Amino acid sequence: MTASAPSPSPTPLSPAETQALDQALAHWQAEPGGLLPALHVLQDELGFIPPATLPALAQAFGLSRAEVHGVITYYHHFRQTPPAHHCLGLCQAEACQARGARALTQQAQDLLQCTLGHTRSDHHWQLEAVSCLGLCASGPALMLDGTLHAQVDAQRLQALLAAVPTPPMESSS
Amino acid sequence: MSTVTVYVPRDSAARALGADAVATAVLQETRQRGQHIHLVRNSSRGLFWLEPLVEVQVGARRLAYGPVQAQDVAALLDSGMLEGGQHPLALGSIEDHPYLQQQERLTFARMGITDPLSLSDYAAHEGWRGLHQALDRTPQQIVQEVLDSGLRGRGGAGFPAGIKWKTVLDAPGSQKYIVVNADEGDSGTFADRMVLEGDPFLLIEGMIIAALAVGATQGYVYIRSEYPDAVAVMEQAAQLARKAGYLGPDILGSGRSFDLQVRKAAGAYVCGEETALLESLEGKRGIVRAKPPLPALRGLFGQPTVINNVLTLAAVPFILARGAQAYAHFGQGRSRGTLPFQLAGNLRQGGLVEKAFGVTLRQLVQDFGGGTASGRPIRAIQVGGPLGAYLPISLLDTPMDYEALSAVGGTLGHGGVVVFDESVHMAQQAHYAFTFCAQESCGKCTPCRIGSARGAELIETLLAHPQQAAQHSVLLRDLCNTLLQASLCAMGGMTPFPVLSALNHFPQDFHLPAESFPAP
Ligand SMILES: Cc1cc2nc3c(=O)[nH]c(=O)nc-3n(C[C@H](O)[C@H](O)[C@H](O)COP(=O)(O)O)c2cc1C
Ligand code: SF4
Ligand code: FES
Numbered sequence: 001m002t003a004s005a006p007s008p009s010p011t012p013l014s015p016a017e018t019q020a021l022d023q024a025l026a027h028w029q030a031e032p033g034g035l036l037p038a039l040h041v042l043q044d045e046l047g048f049i050p051p052a053t054l055p056a057l058a059q060a061f062g063l064s065r066a067e068v069h070g071v072i073t074y075y076h077h078f079r080q081t082p083p084a085h086h087c088l089g090l091c092q093a094e095a096c097q098a099r100g101a102r103a104l105t106q107q108a109q110d111l112l113q114c115t116l117g118h119t120r121s122d123h124h125w126q127l128e129a130v131s132c133l134g135l136c137a138s139g140p141a142l143m144l145d146g147t148l149h150a151q152v153d154a155q156r157l158q159a160l161l162a163a164v165p166t167p168p169m170e171s172s173s
Numbered sequence: 174m175s176t177v178t179v180y181v182p183r184d185s186a187a188r189a190l191g192a193d194a195v196a197t198a199v200l201q202e203t204r205q206r207g208q209h210i211h212l213v214r215n216s217s218r219g220l221f222w223l224e225p226l227v228e229v230q231v232g233a234r235r236l237a238y239g240p241v242q243a244q245d246v247a248a249l250l251d252s253g254m255l256e257g258g259q260h261p262l263a264l265g266s267i268e269d270h271p272y273l274q275q276q277e278r279l280t281f282a283r284m285g286i287t288d289p290l291s292l293s294d295y296a297a298h299e300g301w302r303g304l305h306q307a308l309d310r311t312p313q314q315i316v317q318e319v320l321d322s323g324l325r326g327r328g329g330a331g332f333p334a335g336i337k338w339k340t341v342l343d344a345p346g347s348q349k350y351i352v353v354n355a356d357e358g359d360s361g362t363f364a365d366r367m368v369l370e371g372d373p374f375l376l377i378e379g380m381i382i383a384a385l386a387v388g389a390t391q392g393y394v395y396i397r398s399e400y401p402d403a404v405a406v407m408e409q410a411a412q413l414a415r416k417a418g419y420l421g422p423d424i425l426g427s428g429r430s431f432d433l434q435v436r437k438a439a440g441a442y443v444c445g446e447e448t449a450l451l452e453s454l455e456g457k458r459g460i461v462r463a464k465p466p467l468p469a470l471r472g473l474f475g476q477p478t479v480i481n482n483v484l485t486l487a488a489v490p491f492i493l494a495r496g497a498q499a500y501a502h503f504g505q506g507r508s509r510g511t512l513p514f515q516l517a518g519n520l521r522q523g524g525l526v527e528k529a530f531g532v533t534l535r536q537l538v539q540d541f542g543g544g545t546a547s548g549r550p551i552r553a554i555q556v557g558g559p560l561g562a563y564l565p566i567s568l569l570d571t572p573m574d575y576e577a578l579s580a581v582g583g584t585l586g587h588g589g590v591v592v593f594d595e596s597v598h599m600a601q602q603a604h605y606a607f608t609f610c611a612q613e614s615c616g617k618c619t620p621c622r623i624g625s626a627r628g629a630e631l632i633e634t635l636l637a638h639p640q641q642a643a644q645h646s647v648l649l650r651d652l653c654n655t656l657l658q659a660s661l662c663a664m665g666g667m668t669p670f671p672v673l674s675a676l677n678h679f680p681q682d683f684h685l686p687a688e689s690f691p692a693p
Contacts, residue, residue: 032474033436035456040398040437061456074458075439077398093360094555097605098518098593099546131442131609132360133399135186136591137221137516137523146401148189 011052020045021053029060035071039078048079084119084126086164088112089143092129095136100153104140107154111161113169124166176209177255180228180235183289184217184370185402186363192225194243199227202246208255216371218285219525220272228267231257237267272541277503277511278527279491280484283372290409292417295374301419303490307382308427312342315386319489321497323509328354328445328482329558329586329663331508331575334489337479340469341387344477349389351380351431352454352473352480355396355403356438356445359558361589364513364525365483369396369403372487373410377433379486381424382493383479384431392433393473395450398440407435442559442613446662447480449615460615461662482587484513503529508574518555518591519545528573535569538592549594553602553679557586559609560667562674563593563602582674584667599679604632606671614664620656621665628652628672632683639684646676646683 013021024041028034038057042049049072058065072078090105109115112125119126135141138150144160152160181187181196196212203210217224226239227249236257238249245262252260264270267285278284287294295301307315320335341349353376357365368376380392396404411433414420422430436454438444444453448462451473472478488510492500501509508530514537516523521543528537534554538544545551553563556573562583564571571577578585593602610625631652635645653669660666676683 031434033454033456036439036453037436040439071456071458075441077438077440094559094602094605095361095517095589095591097602098591098597130399132358132362133189134357134363134366135189136361136363136518136589137520137525138186138190138224139518141189148185150186150189 013052017050021056025060035061043078047083048081051080084123086145087126089128089130091133091141093132096139096141099139101140104157107157122169176211178211178213178230180213180215182217183214186221187217187224190224191242195225195241198243198246202250213288216284216289221524222522229255229257234266237264238262239264276527277529279511280487281513281527289371289373289406292413300374301378303493304378304381306493307385312386316342318492318497322492322500324488326482327484334485337469338386341477341479344470346477348476349387350473350476350478351383351389351392352478353394353486354450354480354482355394357397358442358445359587359589361517361558361591362515362587364515366400366403367525368483368487370406373407375487375490376483377414379489380433381431382489383486385429387479390430393454394433394435395438395454397438404435404437443615443664461617505531505574506576512588514588514590516542516590519547519594520592521546530574531572534571537590545594547594551592552595552597553593555591557584558589560670561586562670565678583670599675599682600632600636603672603675604629606668610668618661620659624652624656625668635683642684
């Protein structure tokens with residue numbers, strides 16, 4: 001086994017985290033190259049990959065914690081902090097640019113009071129840049145809480161966002 | 174009244190335009206009216222400006238209506254849609270639509286017609302014929318058929334598939350792999366997605382044939398995480414194929430064994446590069462490997478590996494079923510067969526157009542695409558994804574084949590065609606190309622990792638100081654040269670394509686004042 005730094009006192013896992021970890025490992029520990037799929041299970045179940053699961057992951061796959069950390073941080077998809085309540089992913093790639101994605105992004109930032117690539121301070125919204133959703137003949141495209149929408153113009157964006165109950169922002173941010 | 178079959182696509186682009194709500198409305202409204210229908214969630218025809226496209230089976234014909242929204246359904250039924258009644262959204266027999274009539278759909282022959290997860294639909298539409306042919310042949314014969322077809326890799330590099338397969342066949346190794354590159358990271362492309370979601374057994378058939386050809390027993394389909402529907406459909410299709418005996422220890426009683434696993438990527442563009450993809454499949458960071466060794470000799474877990482794009486493998490069943498010549502008959506020069514072009518961006522009629530190589534850009538964007546959606550003139554067309562060149566309208570008559578595109582400083586890539594109207598700011602597009610490269614670089618080599626960030630800064634400086642534009646353009650070209658020559662893979666090596674093409678064909682945009690360049 002790879003040597004790793006002396007472990008700090010381990011953070012206890014919540015029951016949900018323990019369950020997700022067990023599920024991930026039961027399925028993928030013995031599979032060649034199983035680390036990525038195991039990370040996907042964790043993120044699908046919990047919304048993110050809790051740093052407290054790293055020691056167990058490292059041990060299960062015979063890696064150092066630093067190596068597991070390296071894998072998680074390399075990929076844009078994985079996150080180590082809980083997601084906001086709602087997530088809007090806006091396609092920023094060329095085919096959508098050609099149909100007004102830049103203006104749509106500006107509008108979304110204004111409506112949600114949140115800059116692209118960030119999470120609002122009240123944790124209600126996160127606004128993500130995505131690069132192509134495969135809807136390039138019907139841009140601009142976006143993903144709102146896991147659901148795809150295509151041919152989204154200003155009016156439609158407003159309607160989509162208005163349908164998500166959003167508390168007003170404190171003026172502090 | 175007898176039961177009428179109604180089709181509402183399940184393709185994610187159709188769903189993103191409201192197909193699920195349409196399907197629900199069709200079920201509810203017909204139930205209320207006491208009409209009996211059989212609802213099929215088919216694949217998409219790829220005429221995306223008409224999605225959601227509803228089809229009704231009337232006699233031998235499929236009569237289409239589109240684009241349909243849920244609130245249109247009641248009126249459509251009132252107009253007798255189930256008998257093919259007239260309505261402003263009626264399109265007539267869809268198979269006679271010129272957009273389809275003028276294509277050569279070999280790979281996409283079933284697209285829009287069948288239920289993607291119906292094994293009986295697949296078999297009834299020529300499915301598994303290539304596999305049956307392959308089961309009767311030696312590995313050498315299968316490889317020869319693919320060689321003779323002239324099929325080249327559809328993922329971007331255009332490497333002859335038969336040569337790759339022969340290398341793997343001849344390589345010693347106790348365990349060989351088939352890896353499908355379904356990372357489809359190129360913006361402006363969606364043909365892989367359509368196959369994964371819309372005709373998954375086609376890809377499975379292509380994989381099994383490849384496995385028989387090279388002696389592989391295990392396959393992986395590496396699908397980008399942005400395509401959750403594709404992952405779900407492929408997993409279900411693999412299960413169905415396994416139950417029916419197409420996958421597993423004894424393929425259709427032949428004594429040959431092959432199985433596959435679907436793996437989800439994690440949002441890194443560079444993991445579409447084949448060696449980075451293999452690293453990622455091995456559970457590591459997706460860093461590009463130096464070549465040699467070729468993946469064909471030492472690929473996944475160090476074993477001989479065929480890695481092919483979705484469209485490459487999806488072309489194979491036709492080649493085995495109808496013969497190499499039937500495929501090679503299409504195309505021109507060293508570009509044989511057909512390419513599923515993806516018409517995207519600012520077009521009136523965006524969609525999937527499978528044509529023989531040699532079709533001109535003009536035919537694609539004007540005849541099929543119908544010009545811009547905005548109604549303003551076309552100004553630039555990016556062909557071949559984010560690493561492809563921006564072509565001006567003076568190059569509209571360029572024939573689409575691998576050689577012709579490289580002759581104009583571009584690439585055919587994965588067949589994406591992204592149209593921009595005259596509102597485009599080409600310095601901004603060049604800036605985006607560098608930013609994208611900086612963001613997605615795997616970091617292994619300096620020109621790509623650092624040079625891309627410098628390139629973006631340089632364009633910002635250039636626009637801020639138009640009086641020194643000439644001097645900065647020289648620097649920009651120098652930087653592009655370094656990237657072209659000193660990058661380990663095409664990420665850094667081809668980022669100069671969009672940049673230089675913008676600079677060469679649209680120099681005036683690099684002299685525009687900075688205010689005209691919106692903050693990225
Ligand atoms: C940065 C980069 C990204 C790539 N992305 C993809 C991709 O998303 N899909 C793909 O099939 N090939 C992609 N390729 C090409 C692959 O490296 C490789 O050529 C291909 O998988 C080989 O299969 P083929 O011969 O069937 O085309 C990419 C290459 C580079 C350099
Ligand atoms: S060119 Fe860029 S992506 Fe390719 S190996 Fe070098 S740093 Fe990595
Ligand atoms: S470029 Fe936006 S969906 Fe493909």
